[in-house]
Each structure stands twice: as structure tokens, then as C-alpha cells.
Amino acid sequence: MLVVDDERAIRLLCRVNLAASGMDVLEASDGRQALEVARKARPDLVLLDVMMPEVDGWTVARELAADERTRDIPIIFLTARADPSDRRLGEQLGGVGYLVKPFDPVSIGDVVEDVLVRIERGEREQLRRGISSERER
Amino acid sequence: MSTAERSEAAAADRARRLQRVAELLAEAVTPDEVLQAILTDGVQAAEARAGAIGVLSEDGRSIELLAQQGYDDAVMIGFESFPLDSDLPMSLVVRTGEPLFIATLQERNRLFPALSHQGQEGHALVVVPLAVEGRVFGAMSLSFGDKIEFEPERREMKLTLARQAAQALARSRLYEAEQALRERMSFLAEASAVLASSLDYNATLRQVAQLSVPRLADWCAIDMVGSNGEIERLAVAHQDPEKVRWAYELQERYPPDPNAPTGVPQVLRTGEAEFFPFIPAEVLDEAIGDDVELRQIVDELGLRSTICVPLIARERTLGAVTLIAAETHPPYTQTDLDQALELARRAAVAVDNARLYREAERGSNAAQALAYVADGVVLLDTSGRVRHWNPAAAAITGVTEQQALGCPVADVVPSWEALTSHVPLVAPGGAGRPVTVPIMLEGRERWVAVSGVDFGDGTVYALQDVTEEHALEKTRSDFVATASHELRTPLAAVYGAVRTLRREDVELSEDDRTQFLEMIESEATRLATIVDQILLAGQLDADAVELEVTDCEPAEIAARVLDSAATHVPDGISFGLDADGPLKIACDENKLRQVLVNLVDNAVKYSPGGGRIEISVRGQDSRCLIAVSDEGLGIPAEELERIFEKFYRLDPQQTHGVGGSGLGLYICRELVERMSGRLTVESKPGRGSRFTVDVPARR
Numbered sequence: 001m002l003v004v005d006d007e008r009a010i011r012l013l014c015r016v017n018l019a020a021s022g023m024d025v026l027e028a029s030d031g032r033q034a035l036e037v038a039r040k041a042r043p044d045l046v047l048l049d050v051m052m053p054e055v056d057g058w059t060v061a062r063e064l065a066a067d068e069r070t071r072d073i074p075i076i077f078l079t080a081r082a083d084p085s086d087r088r089l090g091e092q093l094g095g096v097g098y099l100v101k102p103f104d105p106v107s108i109g110d111v112v113e114d115v116l117v118r119i120e121r122g123e124r125e126q127l128r129r130g131i132s133s134e135r136e137r
Numbered sequence: 138m139s140t141a142e143r144s145e146a147a148a149a150d151r152a153r154r155l156q157r158v159a160e161l162l163a164e165a166v167t168p169d170e171v172l173q174a175i176l177t178d179g180v181q182a183a184e185a186r187a188g189a190i191g192v193l194s195e196d197g198r199s200i201e202l203l204a205q206q207g208y209d210d211a212v213m214i215g216f217e218s219f220p221l222d223s224d225l226p227m228s229l230v231v232r233t234g235e236p237l238f239i240a241t242l243q244e245r246n247r248l249f250p251a252l253s254h255q256g257q258e259g260h261a262l263v264v265v266p267l268a269v270e271g272r273v274f275g276a277m278s279l280s281f282g283d284k285i286e287f288e289p290e291r292r293e294m295k296l297t298l299a300r301q302a303a304q305a306l307a308r309s310r311l312y313e314a315e316q317a318l319r320e321r322m323s324f325l326a327e328a329s330a331v332l333a334s335s336l337d338y339n340a341t342l343r344q345v346a347q348l349s350v351p352r353l354a355d356w357c358a359i360d361m362v363g364s365n366g367e368i369e370r371l372a373v374a375h376q377d378p379e380k381v382r383w384a385y386e387l388q389e390r391y392p393p394d395p396n397a398p399t400g401v402p403q404v405l406r407t408g409e410a411e412f413f414p415f416i417p418a419e420v421l422d423e424a425i426g427d428d429v430e431l432r433q434i435v436d437e438l439g440l441r442s443t444i445c446v447p448l449i450a451r452e453r454t455l456g457a458v459t460l461i462a463a464e465t466h467p468p469y470t471q472t473d474l475d476q477a478l479e480l481a482r483r484a485a486v487a488v489d490n491a492r493l494y495r496e497a498e499r500g501s502n503a504a505q506a507l508a509y510v511a512d513g514v515v516l517l518d519t520s521g522r523v524r525h526w527n528p529a530a531a532a533i534t535g536v537t538e539q540q541a542l543g544c545p546v547a548d549v550v551p552s553w554e555a556l557t558s559h560v561p562l563v564a565p566g567g568a569g570r571p572v573t574v575p576i577m578l579e580g581r582e583r584w585v586a587v588s589g590v591d592f593g594d595g596t597v598y599a600l601q602d603v604t605e606e607h608a609l610e611k612t613r614s615d616f617v618a619t620a621s622h623e624l625r626t627p628l629a630a631v632y633g634a635v636r637t638l639r640r641e642d643v644e645l646s647e648d649d650r651t652q653f654l655e656m657i658e659s660e661a662t663r664l665a666t667i668v669d670q671i672l673l674a675g676q677l678d679a680d681a682v683e684l685e686v687t688d689c690e691p692a693e694i695a696a697r698v699l700d701s702a703a704t705h706v707p708d709g710i711s712f713g714l715d716a717d718g719p720l721k722i723a724c725d726e727n728k729l730r731q732v733l734v735n736l737v738d739n740a741v742k743y744s745p746g747g748g749r750i751e752i753s754v755r756g757q758d759s760r761c762l763i764a765v766s767d768e769g770l771g772i773p774a775e776e777l778e779r780i781f782e783k784f785y786r787l788d789p790q791q792t793h794g795v796g797g798s799g800l801g802l803y804i805c806r807e808l809v810e811r812m813s814g815r816l817t818v819e820s821k822p823g824r825g826s827r828f829t830v831d832v833p834a835r836r
Contacts, residue, residue, distance in 0.1 A: 009630035080625035101629035
């Protein structure tokens with residue numbers, strides 16, 4: 001897993017709780033670093049914050065999708081932006097999940113696992129489309 | 138004395154008597170005086186026992202007895218008025234114009250069998266025609282105590298007397314008619330003057346009613362047609378105010394039936410005058426019905442004769458004037474009706490003029506008011522042509538009144554359809570909710586709130602330029618949206634930390650646990666700061682921030698701010714203070730500290746690579762300059778001013794993650810300005826920034 005957030009607190013929450021679900025966690029504190037790590041380590045999934053200095057989450061998603069080596073890495077957005085228009089953008093950028101802060105970090109392991117299982121089952125497109133219709137916070 | 142002498146003396150006597158009568162008649166002015174002279178001195182001069190004078194009625198179909206002298210009242214009963222074609226001496230004389238000399242009662246009864254049962258005391262009878270310029274208008278009868286064979290001289294004497302009487306009577310009647318006409322004309326002139334005296338036609342009509350009694354009537358009432366077609370009594374006049382009060386009570390108890398077949402309702406309905414020279418019993422019966430009390434009231438009123446004329450102007454019946462002859466006024470004649478019609482005509486014109494004037498005045502007042510209202514007001518007729526276009530409408534649309542008037546609105550404002558297609562038209566009095574629509578006018582986007590009323594003959598639109606309000610509203614909603622974003626991240630940290638700490642299925646390391654607790658503490662503090670700043674920004678917007686201005690030393694405040702910041706300074710950052718000697722300013726100490734704390738926090742945040750952060754305090758002329766400088770990231774030149782905007786972030790997509798509310802610099806600048814100072818910034822990207830608070834120094 002790669003957790004991208006400029007807030008140390010959010011990274012810490014994700015790392016501890018994902019580790020509790022038995023996952024290995026990498027961290028990046030800005031967009032540029034996120035792209036570097038993703039290209040190098042090819043994580044199974046990226047938890048991606050949107051509002052970050054300089055290179056933001058949307059840009060990271062675009063660049064990951066544009067790069068052969070990273071285009072298949074599933075992205076779950078983890079953001080304070082709750083507007084429907086932001087959800088639509090997340091969907092257009094190929095995200096497979098959209099979590100709005102504040103979120104429950106305890107269940108984040110389950111969410112990630114569920115997404116991975118469904119992708120395995122070939123439901124990636126459904127997950128993507130579900131982003132803008134999702135009502136959960 | 139010989140017969141000849143006697144006869145001569147008698148002739149001289151007759152001439153003297155005739156002379157005397159002629160003198161008296163010459164002095165008589167009114168018909169009453171003339172009749173008096175004829176019937177006393179004339180009858181006496183003719184050596185008659187009794188006399189009577191009758192004249193043709195107005196319609197020429199009957200003879201009315203004007204006066205008599207010497208007959209028993211009982212004898213005259215039934216002869217006050219009789220048809221011209223009846224078989225009576227006076228009728229015959231008026232019909233033929235020939236005098237009648239009847240020597241004996243027997244002869245009379247033979248000629249006029251209808252009279253044979255009466256007149257025992259009468260013997261000879263003379264009936265002579267009263268004529269002027271060959272036109273017979275009446276007759277005079279003379280009755281004698283004996284039977285007399287009238288010799289030519291005596292006949293001539295009667296005829297001379299009749300000629301004198303006829304001339305005097307005609308003259309006096311003419312005089313009377315002229316007097317009456319003069320009176321009527323003066324009344325009409327007076328009424329006209331009253332009507333023209335004011336535009337308050339309710340008041341002038343009341344005066345006219347008052348003026349009408351007792352000259353025109355015993356009672357005068359004026360009723361008007363109300364705005365909903367109801368009958369409104371405007372005035373009742375009678376010489377006795379007590380009776381007026383009583384009439385109003387009566388009206389209240391017996392309100393007029395709008396469908397009544399006679400009276401005011403009928404006149405208002407038909408627009409035709411109603412005239413009863415003598416009120417027929419059946420009309421009263423019809424009006425009274427079985428109401429015993431009302432019958433008594435009507436009997437007491439003694440109504441004799443009525444005229445009810447409509448007030449008509451421009452083919453609309455505005456009301457009615459009712460004249461009633463009761464206790465004093467003689468029954469009405471055609472002349473009275475003519476006068477009433479003339480009065481009504483003048484009154485109607487006056488009312489109509491007053492109403493038109495008021496309408497015109499209202500119209501011009503309305504236009505004047507519309508010229509000054511801030512809302513655009515547009516009046517369209519049913520074909521969509523512009524009928525009114527006030528200056529505000531011109532300002533909003535950019536189309537002048539001159540360009541718009543009379544033109545189809547879609548021609549002058551191409552975006553009219555877009556502007557009004559979603560506006561629900563309501564009926565007059567309806568609550569039309571304005572619809573706010575954006576339109577492009579002369580290349581700029583304007584937001585216009587439009588509401589419309591359809592009043593049948595057209596549509597009125599009210600346009601309000603709400604572009605500024607709309608921008609404000611957008612700023613406000615953006616503020617709320619952004620503020621909620623700002624709150625989400627620290628909230629996520631606090632909530633997440635608590636959830637994680639409470640996990641029972643995971644054993645947290647001591648280090649993680651400590652970090653989570655610290656996280657809760659710091660993020661909760663951050664939340665509180667953001668909330669404070671949002672509130673403060675709101676207060677600043679509403680201009681509700683109060684300052685407590687005292688003398689204070691900025692160097693001292695700066696030192697304390699740096700001390701406090703030093704307790705949680707990241708690695709690689711050092712603080713410094715560079716202050717001139719003691720310097721005092723007048724300001725709110727807490728607010729100034731808040732500003733410096735914010736500037737120092739920003740300096741730390743934007744110095745990720747560390748460096749020196751320094752506060753300098755300098756006196757310069759009458760100013761005090763407090764500058765916070767860093768060696769951090771710096772600010773691109775094009776962003777230097779925008780950083781003071783609410784929620785503006787250095788990152789173009791507002792995605793900058795450097796914590797805070799996005800309100801810090803906005804609040805700083807607002808606070809400094811409220812302390813009569815300025816907050817400015819200089820920066821070189823990559824080299825650092827310097828924020829300077831410039832406030833007046835205290836002497």
C-alpha cells in the first residue's frame with residue numbers, strides 16, 4: 001500500500017490501521033514523492049489525498065494513469081473535498097474508491113481489501129462508476 | 138235726470154271705473170297681484186257679483202282655475218281643473234275665442250245642461266276670452282245678480298276689461314316665468330361655481346345638495362355608483378338636520394334594492410331620468426309593500442312629487458340626483474325636470490373631470506415615483522410592446538427609454554426571452570417570487586431578479602440588478618464550503634486517532650500511542666484556531682470587531698511572541714529580534730499579538746528548509762514599522778496581493794496543504810487596518826518573504 005498525504009497525522013492513522021490488517025505500508029508526503037515511490041515500488045493500491053502542496057492528488061492520479069508502469073495501480077481518494085463535482089472528477093481520473101475526511105480508519109483495511117477482491121473479480125469498472133453515486137462519508 | 142243724462146252719467150262712470158282698474162292692473166306685478174286686482178276691482182267695475190279666471194294648462198288640454206271671487210266655495214268644487222273639450226262656458230270660450238253673454242239662468246241651462254243643477258243664485262253670465270296677440274290663453278267669467286240684456290256699450294266694457302286683464306295677466310306671468318328662469322339660472326350658476334371650486338367632488342356634491350334645499354326641493358339626495366357597482370349614498374339634504382339624520386337611519390334600515398323597478402336603482406341601471414309630477418299611489422305601494430311602519434313613515438314624509446336624474450359622463454352612469462317635493466315645494470313640472478337634467482349634466486361633468494384629473498395626477502405621480510425607484514419597471518401591452526420603461530430598466534438593460542418605447546421588447550432587448558421565460562406571471566395581488574437569471578448585456582454578465590404581474594391588459598415586469606448580491610452570495614457559499622474543507626482534515630485526525638486508540642484487536646506500540654495522543658491534542662488545538670479564525674473573519678466582515686486601544690510597546694510584544702513560538706520550533710529554524718530603543722504605539726495589544734503570531738507561524742510553515750526568522754521594530758518619522766522576515770519559499774510576484782484574500786492559497790488550485798484556515802493573512806490585514814495601519818509584503822521566490830506592519834507611532 002502507498003499512503004499519500006501531506007498531513008503526517010493522516011499518514012500515521014492509515015499506516016497503523018492498515019498494518020493491523022497485515023498490509024505493508026509505504027508513505028509519501030507530497031505528490032512528487034508519491035509518483036517516485038509508485039513508479040519504483042509498484043504498490044497494490046494507492047490511498048491518495050487531493051489537497052497537497054505543489055503537485056496535488058488529481059495530478060498524481062493523471063500521471064499514474066499516463067504511465068504504463070503505474071496505470072493499473074488502483075487509487076482510492078482520501079480527501080476533505082466532498083462536492084459531487086469532486087467525486088465526478090475522481091471517477092473520471094479512474095479512482096476505484098472515494099473516502100471523505102473524516103473517515104473511520106479502523107475500517108480502512110477492510111475497505112482496501114474489499115476493493116482489491118472486487119478488482120480481482122473484474123468489477124473495477126463498477127467500482128469506478130460507484131464513486132460519484134456513493135453516499136457514504 | 139233724463140234717460141240720456143242717466144245713460145251718459147253711467148257711461149262716464151264705467152269709463153272711470155275702467156280707468157281705475159287699468160291703473161291698478163298697471164301697478165300689479167305678480168300674477169297674484171293681477172288676479173287680485175281683476176277679481177276685486179275688475180268685478181266691481183263690471184258691476185258683477187262674482188268672477189273667476191281660468192287658464193289653459195301647460196299641455197293645452199285642460200283649463201285650470203287660477204282664482205275666483207264671490208262664488209261659494211262649494212259651488213266651485215270639481216271645477217279647479219276641467220278638460221278643454223268639456224261642455225262648459227269657459228271651455229267653449231277658450232275653444233272659440235268668442236265672448237259669451239247670457240242674459241238669464243234659463244238660457245244658461247239651455248246652453249249648458251251640465252250646469253243646470255246648480256247656480257241658482259246666478260242670473261246673467263258673461264265669459265270673455267283672455268287673449269294676447271290673438272292667442273287665447275284663458276277666460277274670465279263674471280256672474281251677475283239679475284238677468285241682464287247686455288247692450289253694446291256694456292258688452293264693450295266687459296271686453297275692454299278682459300283685454301286689460303289679459304294683458305296684465307300675460308305680462309305678470311311672463312314676469313314670473315322670467316323671475317323663475319332667472320332664479321334657475323342663478324341656481325345653476327351657483328351650483329356650477331360650487332362644482333368648479335374643488336376637485337373633491339364628494340364635498341362639492343354635498344354642497345350642491347345643500348344648495349338645492351329648499352330652492353329646488355324639500356329633499357335632495359345624491360347617490361354614487363361605487364367601485365364595485367354598489368350604490369353609495371353621498372349626500373342627503375333637508376333644511377332640518379334632524380330629518381337628515383333620520384333619513385340616513387332610514388337608509389340603513391331599508392337599504393336600496395339594486396333591482397328595484399323605480400327610484401335610484403332603476404335610474405342607475407337604465408341611465409334614464411325618472412319623473413313623477415304626482416307620485417302614483419301604486420309606486421309607493423310597490424316600494425312600501427306590507428311594512429306598516431314604513432307606510433307610516435312615508436305618509437309622514439308627505440311625498441308629493443319626485444325627480445330622479447342620472448349623472449352621466451362619457452356614457453357612464455356615475456350616480457343619480459334625487460329631488461323630492463314634499464311639505465313645501467310645489468309639484469314638479471317639465472321645467473323643473475329640465476333644470477334637474479341640466480344640474481345633473483354639470484355635476485356629472487365636474488365629477489368626471491375631477492376623476493380624470495386625479496387619475497392623470499396619479500399617473501404622473503406614479504411615473505415620477507418609477508423614475509426614482511432602483512428597480513427596473515417595464516410595462517408591456519398584450520402584443521409585447523413596451524409601454525413604460527423607467528430609468529432603472531434603462532440602466533439594467535442598457536437600452537434607453539426612447540429606444541424602447543413602443544417597440545416589441547424582444548427587438549430592443551434580444552435576451553428578453555431568456556430573461557423572462559422562467560418568470561411565473563401572477564395575477565395582480567399575487568405573490569410573485571422573483572427568479573434570478575444571468576444574462577449577457579453589452580458583453581458583461583449581469584444577474585437579474587425578475588418578477589412579473591399579468592394584469593389582463595398587459596404585463597408589468599420588475600427587474601432588479603442583483604449582480605453584486607449574487608457575487609456576495611457566491612462568496613458566502615464559497616466561504617462555507619471552504620471553511621468546511623478546512624475543518625475536515627483536523628477532524629479526521631482527531632476522530633481517526635480516537636477510533637484507532639480504542640481498537641481492541643490491535644496492540645499499539647507505546648510510541649504510536651503517544652503519537653496519537655499528541656495528534657489529538659494538536660489537531661484539536663488546530664480545530665479551535667480555525668473555528669476562531671472563521672468567527673473572527675465573520676466578525677470582520679460584519680464590522681463587529683471591537684478594539685481595546687492602549688499604549689503598548691511593540692518590541693515587548695514581539696519578544697513574547699518569539700518566546701512562545703520557540704517552544705515548538707522545528708529543527709533548522711532560528712528566531713531573532715532587532716528593535717530600536719523604546720517605542721510606543723497606540724493599539725489593541727491582543728490583536729497586534731495575534732497578527733504577529735500569525736505572521737511568525739506563516740514564516741515557520743513556509744520555511745520547510747529552515748532558516749532565520751526575524752522580527753524588527755523600527756521608528757520612522759511618525760510611524761512604527763514591525764517587520765517579520767524569513768528565508769523560506771517566498772511568494773511569486775503575481776501572487777503578492779492575492780495572499781491577503783480570504784481562503785487564498787499560494788497554490789493555484791487551492792490545494793496547498795500547509796495547515797491553517799486560509800484566513801490568517803486576511804485577518805491580519807483587516808486587524809492592522811482597523812488599527813489605522815497597513816500590512817504589506819515583499820518577497821523573492823526561493824529567498825524568503827518580509828511582512829511589514831506599519832502603524833502610527835505614539836509621541
